[in-house]
Structures are given as structure tokens and as C-alpha cells.
Amino acid sequence: MQGGKLSATELTEYYLERSERFQGALNGYISLTRDKALETADHVDSVRRQKGHLSPLAGIPMAVKDNIAVRGVPTTCASKVLANYVSPYDATAVEKLADCPILGKANMDEFAMGSSSLTSAYGPVSNPWDLKRSPGGSSGGSAALVAAGCAPFSLGTDTGGSIRQPAAFCGITGFKPTYGRVSRRGLLPLAPSLDQMGTLTRSVEDAALVLQEICGYDSGDSTSAPHGVPDFSASLIDDVSGFAIGLPKEIMESCPDGGTSRAVEAAARKLEQAGARVSWVSMPYLDESLAAYMLIATAEAASCLARYDGVAYGYRHSSLSLEEMYTGSRIFGVEVRRRLMLGTFNLGTDSGYELGQQAREQISSHLEKLFTEIDLLLLPAAPFIAFPLAEELDPLTMYYNDVYSIPANMAGLPALALPCGESGGLPVGMQMMAPRFREDVLLQAGYTWQCRSDWHLRRPREVEL
């Protein structure tokens, strides 16, 4: 595009056409925003013609998860409650990517509560590797669209694994930065102390490019980190010599999907050959971590969703009595209602929330100690591979999807999911975690891996046909 051989409009048109073509099969979008995308593309083209200033990713289209505010388009969180809600402002990350045409708002689990994208009020998303299977969740639409080549990259959010698990299910690269790296302004919260925005891309290299744009302090988010943002591309080096990698023994031994643990262990050996030192470590608290996460995440969600009362915006049940208006306006789906009930029960003093926070502190300090001995943790991104859409998973099994990814949210660590093999013909993802603000370690290790493997280059066949 910089050489004038391709215009932003042509590129955007290409992705729009693909997006529209596969919308029926994938249901990856809640809304497609063709006009808005072409408007941005046209603007970029005219600025480029006039040799004006453009950001590095100008003209590269993207899909945005529908729990991220985009001005002038519906922002529904995949809920009927916000069906008619149009955001009057852009999230900070969207502002920073203002030159990237927005193809549409990606489908997801309702209010990001789920690991399947089945709880969306706008219908489930299909996995491009097998349309009868789930792309994972909650950023299922964001992952499926990138995997199917409908969007070059997408923005997602990750509260307990919502970027990494779908990235693993769809065979793409998912990056959740350190808590505070990317502004949460404009992210419709699930659990503010755990939520973080991140990227879903084809490669680690692409992740570095997008992260470079969206990371950084924002005075509009009091929990945003004041830390300077390094040049992420400088970490794209094919070298892991001297890296100390920890492999959590309990996880590798108990992973319910044998194909997954075999693929991750093989990847560890390959990185060892590349010069890394791999050792077994122990994370003996995964079940407790999942329980603590549910206590915290449900309680914060119950608080955050209290505003959806139908008074000032969103769906309102028309009724003469205030009480009926309130109760009638809560048209949440089953999973959301379940978590709001749990969360309300967990709120307050001497509550489950406090207990969860205490466990969280212990997990954080354990991980902090662990990282004095190793540079990064290597583990599966999820305990399962993509499951069939028709399979009715009970809620507890569904929650178990996030068991390997939750510790990073609890401790605020950066984490990266990468394709590392297959199991039963479906993608398998591995996960790397590093100390806070050490995105550079993840990028370097991830890049090295992708220099020495081709899993990230494989495409789902079904959609190509």
C-alpha cells in the first residue's frame, strides 16, 4: 500500500466481500459495518495520496469484538439487553487504530460470559476448521474471522482466557498483554480487575505490530500502567538460547486431551533444541485458582451489569411500576443470569469475593516467585480442543475450559497462545506466560517458535472451498 500498488479501499473491499460471503457459515459478526469501513479506507487513501501522516497500520482492516465501544455502531455485547445501544464514543484502543477500517463487530459470548460463543443472543459462531464445532470463547467471532481470513486481525478481550482459548481452538495467535498495558476505556467490563484487551492475529509478528499501536498509558483509565512501551518488533528475534522455560508438571500430566499435552511437550523439546533450558515446575493450585476466579469474576460482573436497568438506554420493559420495569428489563440469557445470581451472592463483606481475592494474592505471589527461577511458563492454552456445537456441556465443564489461562489474569501477567499441533484434525494451542510487562519475552519466544514451525501457516480447508 505504501508503494501505491494496493489501495486501502481495495484491501478493505476484499475483506468485506469475504466477511459477507462467510457470514452465513460462520456467524462471526454481530454487525457488519461496510460503510464505516470504506469511509475509513477512503480517508486513508486520500491522506496517502497527499503524502500526509498515517499510522503504521493505516488501511489494514480489522474486526472488533462487540464488547468494545465503537462510535456510531451498535455495541451489544452479544446481548438483547443492548440490542439498540449505539456507543457515542470510541474505546481508546479503537481511537489509536483510527486508520484501520472496521469491518464489523465480532460475535462473542453474551457479556463475554462463556468459552464457546454459544451464549450469544445472536446465534453461535462456527469454527472455520469444522463448522459444527465451537470456535471457543468468549472472543469466538474475533478468532474465527481471523482464522477464516475474513479479517487480517481482530481485537478481543480476555478475562479468564477469552482470547487464548479461542485462538487455540481456531489455530491462530492470541495475545493478552499485562493488566494495565492496554487501556480498558471503552471495554464493556465483565470483571474490571481481570479484563484486558488484546489481539488475535495470524502470527506473532502481526501481534507485535498491533500491540505496538494499542499499548500505552491512558489518562482515561486509572488502572492503566504508566510503564513505557518498548519497540516490540525489536523482540522478533529467532533465538531462545539461555531462556529458562518452566513446564507445569501437574498440567502436563492431567490434561484431559492427550493430543494437546503431547503437542505442547513436543514444542518444549523443540525450543530446548533451539537453546532454551526446559525444566518441570509446579502449579499445584489450578482447581482452587478456577474457583477463586469464579468468585471474583461473577461478583464483579454482578456489579458491572447492574447498570443495564433499561432506564437510560438499552432494552426497557414498558410497565407502569418501577419494580416491574426493572425486573422485566433484565432479559439476559441463561448463563448471564446464572453468573449474576452467583455474583450477587458473592458480593459484600465477608463474602466469597474476599475469599477469592485472598486466593488470588497467593497465586500471584507464587507465580512471582516462580519467575525468579524461569523466564517463561509453557503450558497448553486450554484443556480441550474445539468441541461440537451440539454438545451440551454442563456449566462446570464449560468453566474448566479456562483453567490453564486463568492464572495469568489472576496475576495480571502477559500471556500468548500459539498454534503448536493438532489433535483429531483440529488445532492445538500452547500458551506462554511471562512476568508482568515482559511482553518482549513472549514475543521473542513465540517468534522463535513460529520461525521453526508452520502450524500458524495452516489454513482451514472448509472455508477456502
Place this chain on the structure above:
Amino acid sequence: MTTPIIGLEVHLQLHTEKKLFCSCPSDFAATPNTRVCPICLGLPGTLPILNQGAVILALRAALALGCTINPISSFERKHYFYPDLPKGYQITQQRQPLALGGRVETPVGAVDINRLHLEEDAGKLIHTGGGTLIDFNRSGVALVEIVTAPCLTSGSEAKAFLHSLRQVMLYANISDCKLEEGSLRCDANISLSGGERTEIKNLNSFKAVERALDYEIQRQGKAQAQGEKIIPETLRWDEAQAKTVPMRAKETPGDYLFLQEPDLPPIQIEVELVDRARMSLPELPRLRAARFVLEYGLSQERAKLLTATKEMADCFEQLVATGATSLGAANLLLGEVSRLLNLGGELPSSHQLAELLALQEAGSISVTAAKEVLAQMFAQGESAHSILKKKNLCQISDNAALEKLAEEVLARSPGPTEDYLRGKKKALGFLMGAAMEASQGRANPVVLKEILAQKITAQPKKY
């Protein structure tokens, strides 16, 4: 009867330009829903950003009340559902308030303060014939809540406390403390020892606080005497019926499901900031009154009256600084100026009053004329000189002019003159009155009296 136990919760709107968590202006009486943004409307995905100006003002309020500042304080979400609360929760400080302790001295004794904390205001419901409307202009306005210890025992004590609190808060310029505009609001908690507690809301004036509490003391006492149980509930003071009316069952802290606000890190208050805030506080009324006694030789009563408001006390000191005697300045301010202030006037500038005092002390203006000038000053804001000139009110102290006046009066009044000469000293009063009237009150009475007496005795005898 058992002793009433009363505690008050006072909300003050801070004198900040911006709201507590966004940049919307917090001015009163703007057109509904014109002082709003995504943050104070609680729109999805918005985050609160703490206004540091509000923190500093709250800090000053806490220091003015002698509170201990918590080096670290945190925000909590207090959940309840009401249409004027757009987020479904209010951001307040529950576990670690900004400040603890403190006390307010009142004419009827000291009142202990339990805590002072920051929180955001809610919007306002407007009930119309066609339905209920919401004005979110007030939503997110910065408040401090001041909670007293349960140490008050009567309506009059509560009222005295509110007056003293208001005085200190006005002195420290924390809030404009206007009950009618809602920038000062008070809820009262009351129980009789051993009984359940009720909370009274909708107390729109200090008088209402006093009356509602006295009513509730009686009501609870009567119920207790009859063996009835007091229901712990929230009551509303009905001014028209002059009684408390049940609103809803009393909430317990558990009902609010407090959650530490994950969108806001704790407030850390550095010692230097506390020092700076302390330095920025003006001298507070009690200390100032004590100093007035020592420094200006005023009685305690007069010192207290002069320091009732910061404006009055400032004015007094400015008058003295420009050369007025403390006695003259105090007399002027506590006399005619206070009378006019009570009629609803605004205090003229100390410069204007100094001018008037100087004229009075130089004897260029009579007491009557001074009153007229002052009234004019309150009404028009004009300077003493220009009023005097316009109204021709300057005092005549010139000897030649007064002698001429005396001669004229004596010539016109042979009767009284003779009476005086015959020993009826009272007749001089009549002559003075006539002379003052002839001068339209402008003659300097002291000088005139001397001249008159002199002139009579110097009269050539007619017989």
C-alpha cells in the same frame, strides 16, 4: 424517659468546577441533562477518573474539622437500584474513608465526628403529570459525607451542630452549604436507648431537622411507653403534616453489597499534601474570635458575633487596618451593618465602609446621615463620598456657619431664649432641635450646642 441517641449524616456538595469522576461542570440550575457525558451517565465501558481538586477540597474539609487523614483510602461501589443512579451503584468510600475522627465545637458543646469521605451524587427525579423525568446534571457531582458520632440528644443540639458545621465549612470555602439548593443535605438517625433506630430523610432546613427529631423522640417515647416495638425503618419528614412518615425498611450495610471499586486505585495522601492543605486553610472562627478578644480588646460576645462569618471578620480587620478604631469598626458592623445584612443585603466592601467610618470619626457626618449613607450603600453600592455629595449630607462643623445658624435660631425664638436665661436649662434642647432642623440635620451637634449656649449668654439684655 430514656435518653435519645442521635447521629447525623451531612452531605456537602464540594465547591469544585468539575464533577468527581469526569470533567462535566458541576454548576447548579443548568438546563436539565446539559451537564452530562458518557462517564456521569454511566454509559457502557466508561471509567471514572478521580478529580484531584475534589480530593484536596475534601482534605481541607477534614482538616478544618480536625479529622485524622488516612494515608491510604479506597473507593467502594455501593449497590442499589434507583432510576437516578445510572450505574446501579454509587462510588463512595466505605472501608477506608478519607478521614476519621474530628470534632465540631458548638455553643452547646462539642460534637464528635466519626468519619468524612468522598462520594458521588446521584441524578434527580422530576415528577410530572405525564410521568417521571430524570435530570442527570447532578449525577457524579462531588460530595463529602460527614458522619457524627451518635452523641446528640435533642433536636436543638442537632440544629446547633449544623449551624456550627456550616459556619466552619463556609469559612474554609468547602461548599456553599445552601440547603435550598441541596448543596447541604442532612439525614438523621435516632433511637431511644435500648430501642431500634430509625433514619429520617427529607430534612430541608435546620428548623426541619430540629422539629423532625423532636417529633421522632416523642413518637418513639410514646411507643416505648405503650410497649410497642419501634420498626427500624427509613422515614420521611412531612413538613406540611409536621410528622415523620415511613418510606421503606432500613437497609443494613450488607444490603448494599459493597465492592472495592476495581476501576480506581486507592487514594494515597502524601504528608506534604496534608501540610499544604493545612496551610491553605484560613483561621477558623473559634480561634479567630479568641484572637479578636486579645488583639482588639473586644468582649467575647462581640468577638463571636464579628467572626460569625468570614466576610464579616475579614471586613472588620480590613477596617482596622485602614485606620479605623476597633470600637468604631465593631460598632458599625454589629449595629447598622448587621441590621441591613439581616434584611437581606450584601456586605459592602471594606473600602466603602472604611470611607464612611473615616467621615464619621472626623465628625464630617452625623449619625443620622451615616445611617442614610449606609442604606444607600447597601442599595446602590455607591461610595460614601458620592452619596454625601448627591444627597448634600455633609456635616457642618464650620464655626462661622454654625454661629450664623445659632444667631438666626435665637432671633426666631425669643421665648425659649428668655426661658433659658431665666434658668430653664431645658430650653436649650428646644433651641438645638430647631437649629438641627434648620440645618437639615447636618450641623455638628457638639459644636452647635457650645455655640448656642455661648450666644445666649452673650445676648444683650432687653430689660
